[in-house]
Amino acid sequence: MTSSRLLDPALAAVADAQHAVLRQEVARLVAVLDWCAAHEVSEAEASLHTMTPGLQLGGPGCPWVSEFDTHDLACVLGRSPDSCAVYVGNALELRHRLPRLWARVVGLEVPVWKAFRIAEQTQQLPPAGAAEVDRALAPTAHSCTFAQVDRTVASALAAHCPDEVERRRLAALEHRRFDVHLDHVRSLDGTVEVTGTLDLADAVDLDTAVAGVAAQLGELGCHESWDARRALAVGEIARAQLALDLETTTGRGVTVYAHLRSDSDVVETTGTTITTEQLATWCRHPGTQVTITPVVDLPGGDPTAAQALAQQVAAWRHDDAHIKPVIDLSADLTSAGYTPSPRLAEQVDVRDRRCVFPFCNRRRTDRDHTQPHDSGGETRSSNLARLCRSHHRAKTHSPWTYQQLRPGVFEWHSPAGATYTVDRSAEP
Known part of the structure; x- marks a missing residue:
């Protein structure tokens, strides 16, 4: 970094702001590492699969942290659980296995993002290999290219883990x-x-x-x-x-959950928006099979437009399209027993879209009974929600709790005392 005084006042202001960003990023990094130290669990405790399981997010030798506590951290950082795990893993790797690079980051000589790029690579190495990369790259980390990082890590892997190199080559074939x-x-x-x-x-x-x-x-x-x-x-x-x-x-198969306003020429489908002309192109293609499910949106709506679209699809194809019954996302459907009916399951999936934990974007989910079924919770729209497996476990085995305030709106309470509201009905 240059220490000369810039003559352009506006450019000097930009430089000052950039320096402030670097300081803030390092301050956040140090605070996260302090949090990790306060929520550390031993490897022995983690291996027992206790009520507070641990995660090893950095490379070999890095401390383990409490799995369920990381959900609180993810919410405070405003990150998804996967993004939070990557951040914590890189932070632990940098602090505990790359001391030379860590010193340069704290000294504001290397930006956090560049150091993380190196830390992400060294997590695959044994301690001696990580130390070798640290010695090689720390002096020039502020200016080295990603290609140089890749070559240095590959060299260390070959020197310290030759058997691992071959194993990875064979494993790559399976990936x-x-x-x-x-x-x-x-x-x-x-x-x-x-x-x-x-x-x-x-x-x-x-x-x-x-x-x-x-x-x-x-x-x-x-x-x-x-x-x-x-x-x-x-x-x-x-x-x-x-x-x-x-x-x-x-031929192709097109399934559309149609959220269509009468004043619009676009079709709101699950996860995206398409024009009616795009849908017409699909429908006119030989062999295309189209399924239309009209949807009444939250907090309520009119299925007329979606039903009209389904009729238009039939006209485009000059035959009958597969038109399913309307899904009303505000309706409180019920099912007998533990497993929701296909109709109820589809309604919950369309309503919630993905895991309803704060900031979580995972789409591979379970359907959770908000009030457990064995405690009297019914299998109904107002008592079901989509949770990824990690947050399903946190809800079941940790102090995290939540409730569905109204269709598509969930209020979460964290062990740290914070409250988060997830509103699927407000999402476009």
Whole structure:
């Protein structure tokens, strides 16, 4: 950092503000580490699976912290549980296993985010390997590139854990994946991200196939850009593969939970927004199967527009679309026994969208009885909520408590005495 006095007063003000941000970030980091020290549990206690289980969030040798107490910390930081765990893990790694880098961070010579980038990498190393990276990178951490960090960590891993390098290479083969992110449809344009990690040979074959079909589409008169034709090619390849199995239903399937206002030309679906024209394009495509579920929103609404949309879908297709009964998110449905009926389960899932714990964004959830079923809690809309497994355990085995004030509105009370309100009805 330069110590010279800037002549431009406005630029000097920016520099002062930047320096203040660095100080505040370090102050928050130190406060979090003090909190970790106050909520530390021993490895022996953590292994007993007691009522206060522990988490090892940093690398080997870092202290363990109380799992349920981290939920309080996540709420105070305004972070999701996963984001909070990453932050705490990096903080513990930096403080306990990278002392040289830690000293530079406290001295405001290296920003917290850059140090965390290194700490995230060294958590996979044994103590000696982390110490080697600390010695190599601390002096130049303020200016080194991410590629330099990766090379230094890889060198330390090879030197200290040669067997681990081979194990990771073989394990990487088991972590190949191909994901189509249907739960994150982009609003209005109706597109989704596709990501994957493939074997090199498979990746080359896929790229060749996509390029070949994209070229054929151009020869057949498609005037889209090359990138757009490659995207279209993936769909064509997929539909061709489906058609090979005569017992498999071909074509795409579109399910829409329709939250449609009469004065709007967009359809509010679960997790995204699309135009009616985008929906029309899907419906007119050969082989498309469309399911429409009209939804009456919180705190109440009119299903007429959604029902009209369902009728429009039938007109677009010139046949009957699959139109399901209206879901009223304000209705208090009931089921006999512990397990909710499919209709009740669908209503709760659409209403809550994801885990209802403060700041949690996890979509893989349980349906929790707010008042436990074995204590007289009924299986009904007003007594059910979506909780991820971690927060379900916290509600069951720790002092965390919550209640549903009205449909889609939940009030949580933390062991530290804080109160948080989660209002799904207010979300767009």
